[in-house]
Amino acid sequence: MNRAAPRGAAGAREQAMLTIRDLSVQIRAGERTVRPITGVDLDLARGETLGIVGETGSGKSMTGLSIMGMLPAGSSITSGSIRFDGAELVGADPRAYRALRGRRISMVFQDSLTALNPTRRVGDQVAEPLLLHGLAPRAEALRRAEEMLALVGIPRPSERMRDYPHQLSGGMRQRVMIAMALIAEPDLLIADEPTTALDVTIQAEILDLLARLKEQLGMAMILVTHDMGVVARHADRVGVMYAGRLVETGPTRSLFRHTRHRYTRALLDSIPSLEQDRGVELSSIPGSPPDPAEAVPGCRFAPRCAAATDRCRTERPPLEGEGAHVFACWNPVADPGMAVPARALPLTPAGVRAEPRLEVVDLVQEHPVSGWRPKGRRRTVKAVSRVSFTVRAGETLGLVGESGCGKSSLGRMLVAMDRPTAGEVRLEGAKVSGVGRRELGARRAKLQMMFQDSGAALDPKMTIGTILREPLAIQGIGTAAERTDRAAALLDAVGLGPSILERYPHELSGGQRQRVGLARALALDPDVLVADEPVSALDVSIRSQVLNLMRTQQRERGLSSVVISHDLAVVRYLSDRVGVMYLGKIVEIGATDEVYERPAHPYTAGLLAAVPVADPDAPAPEAGERVRGELPSPLDPPSGCRFRTRCPLATDLCAAVEPTLEAVGAVHEVACHFPLQHEDGDATEEDAA
Structure with a gap:
């Protein structure tokens, strides 16, 4: 994906499609008043992708719902402004909001099973935005719905049009949600954890699909997620939220390479990676976020921050910095590459025996x-x-x-x-x-x-x-x-x-x-x-x-x-x-390091290639590396090798003969007629071809 050039703060404001200033939201819950968002400022330019990350309860989803005018019952915007294409949305007439939703602003929700209506067919739900906004008659709307299902990669779209949501897999339901959100070609798409519950292979396909459709339609996108690897690959800019506030924001590469806020650094250090040293503990953030019903005078991250001072506990730091990269921290990270030291662990569990x-x-x-x-x-x-x-x-x-x-x-x-x-x-x-x-x-x-x-x-x-x-x-x-x-x-x-x-x-x-x-x-x-x-x-x-x-x-x-x-x-x-x-x-089994570093089965290699990496400079996987398509039905699995319908190496032999697990090393077995070779010479089968 070709990212847009980083924009300075002033430039972003001049050409912003969406401008949020000092947004605060409260929820009345019995005797408690919860404040999930406090003083949030955001800008989003046309054609730009903004990633919003943070822990559960940080205010990510609530920000998206505020833009959509879909806050839950008992919630209200207490202050601030949301301007979309120059029009103020806070306090807007409900009819004006309905004219925008689904037409110019759309949202992909996290849980597709609950977001889709279980009593209506897929085709009717995808076509609904066109009918509600009077953009097409019913026959034309259904035809375009079928085209959109094909565009988002759903096989046999004419058949799926007649299905109900429960008849589809999680990946296919998420594709239906995307089709419904994009059918009216909106200017802004808010994707709220669109791939959280999905497998890594389906996640990669859907994120690539969103990026491709965003480019085709020229729309802006807000990508809400807790996965730093997702925003590293797919966002132009990143905003980090903590306890209802924006604590750091900037161009993706700048934020990952020159992290300044202690919370952002701690999030990055907490991510287990495929290169993780199993001999050391994972870094973790002690404690938990503050109660959103309690007022915190200073930095809300101070109780969990090892570098916190008295000033951090009493004074709220402003969001400031140089150019487009700003942060709210009194004691910012001095060394951008600094990681939290981790405690060493024994390499193997105590008491491992042969029997x-x-x-x-x-x-x-x-x-x-x-x-x-x-x-x-x-x-x-x-x-x-x-x-x-x-x-x-x-x-x-x-x-x-x-x-x-x-x-x-x-x-x-x-x-x-x-x-x-x-x-x-x-x-x-x-x-x-x-x-x-x-x-x-x-x-x-x-x-x-x-x-x-x-x-x-x-x-x-x-x-x-x-x-x-x-x-x-x-x-x-x-x-x-x-x-x-x-x-x-x-x-x-x-x-x-x-x-x-x-x-x-x-x-x-x-x-x-x-x-x-x-x-x-x-x-x-x-x-x-x-x-x-x-x-x-x-x-x-x-x-x-x-x-x-x-x-x-x-x-x-x-x-x-x-x-x-x-x-x-x-x-x-x-x-x-x-x-x-x-x-x-089981298509492959062996010592963990051996399987991860020298995968012998194409399926294993495809799974590893699809894992998002929290590094904006990491190369994207080649077109043939990732696993593509849907898992076949376990009611009628393919003959021979069950992976052959998705395997780029499959031949007639794979369809006719089921492979069995064969040793390709002292502690490594694979069930594949054509196991993968590796450049270091440790071939899985020297004469596999």
């Missing part, structure tokens, strides 16, 4: 599909297909792959939450699947799971103390007093105080709930911990804290772990070995 602790043998899971089917034909979803691997005592195995590849289904079978269709799971040689209820209960004490959504996994009607004591009571361990002591000790182990015991899950932050989820999983001193997307819903700063905590617990307890994630950087940091899954099968 297997968890064995998975030819595991299969297929779900029958109800509804019409041809006579005599049984339709099944092939979630997991003959998967085998071993996890040693004290070892961590990472499982990566796109949504729908079978990772979570496999994880649930490992802890006996689901029964396999065929195959076995063995814990230290003893079967876990297919045993009696009493025997299974005893085995479950040694097999525990950490869930992705800690809010849903913790009973909202139980206190944290009761949640932690429950597994001890079920297993008949200790007296009531001993269980309470054990619960307090577990909280201390995960960095939480005993005051948490009497609180309920909804009273905790996302990071605190995830720590409680880890404490709950460790309550029975398990031998194996299965962590399913343990940090995907967390901000980068909280994510680092939880990942460091997981590494510490693995090392100190000698846990065997299976970490399931679509975040390849997270898996590299936590794992000793990694398995790559595609459509129910």
Whole structure:
């Protein structure tokens, strides 16, 4: 993508399409008054992309909703101005706003499943902006809707026009949202976390699509995200928000290369990368953002900043600097490359031994599909297909792959939450699947799971103390007093105080709930911990804290772990070995460094190429490097190699013969007829061609 030339502050104001000055928003919540935005100034020029980053609650999404005039009930703009193309939007007549929304200003929402109407067909929803604004008659609107679905890369758009949102994958729903936002060719697009819940491959495609359509339509874009790698590649300028205020903004390259605000520096240091040294802790930001209902006299980041002084705690720093790069910090970063020093860790977990602790043998899971089917034909979803691997005592195995590849289904079978269709799971040689209820209960004490959504996994009607004591009571361990002591000790182990015991899950932050989820999983001193997307819903700063905590617990307890994630950087940091899954099968498995540095399967290489890098100078992946297209249906997977329909190297052999896992190194296996070669001579198969 060719970025626009950096603009000076004065130039940006002169040619700005959107100008925001001193914007403040408040929300009345019972007796509390929450101030999610305080004194925000922004400019956006025509054709420019502005990235807005920050932790959850920083005011990113609320800024976008303020521009759209879509603040939630109980919210109001208390001061400031929003001017779009010279017209004031604050206090504008609702009819004037309706004339803009969907026509000149559009928004792509974070959760496409809740943003789309589940009772209306996709085609009708995409065509709706044209009909509401009187831009086309119904037949023409539907024709253009089909063209737009094709433009955003949806296969067989004429068929998808008749589908309902729940019939589409997450990536396809997000494409529908983009088609609906762009069909009227708006001047400004606000994309609010448009790829947060998507796989890295789909994320890369959608961001490239947005950039391409932005250039074609000549529109401006605000890209709201917590992913610094996304803005590094796709934004012309970046604004960093913290606790409702803009703390640093400037041209993308200047902000990344010459970071000045301590919070921006801390965010960048907290990001796990594919080059992360596994021998050191991830940097993390201590504490949490201030309560938006409380007035903070000085810099709001001061309580979490190691460089804070008395002046920082009492005086609010102004947003100032040279040219277009401005920041609000009394003690700015002097050395732009300065990183927070990290504590060294042992390179391998303590107590790793050679004998297997968890064995998975030819595991299969297929779900029958109800509804019409041809006579005599049984339709099944092939979630997991003959998967085998071993996890040693004290070892961590990472499982990566796109949504729908079978990772979570496999994880649930490992802890006996689901029964396999065929195959076995063995814990230290003893079967876990297919045993009696009493025997299974005893085995479950040694097999525990950490869930992705800690809010849903913790009973909202139980206190944290009761949640932690429950597994001890079920297993008949200790007296009531001993269980309470054990619960307090577990909280201390995960960095939480005993005051948490009497609180309920909804009273905790996302990071605190995830720590409680880890404490709950460790309550029975398990031998194996299965962590399913343990940090995907967390901000980068909280994510680092939880990942460091997981590494510490693995090392100190000698846990065997299976970490399931679509975040390849997270898996590299936590794992000793990694398995790559595609459509129910493991296509590559080996030592983590070996797989990441010398991927042998084209799918693995494509996943790695799609990972966004928090470096504006990082080269974009070549056209043939990334995985493209949608995952085939597990109802009817392709013959032969299941990846062949998306593989640039596929031949007739790949369609006819299914490859099996073959050794390409001492600790590296791949299922591919044409494994990749590497320049250092460590060929995956010397005569693969």
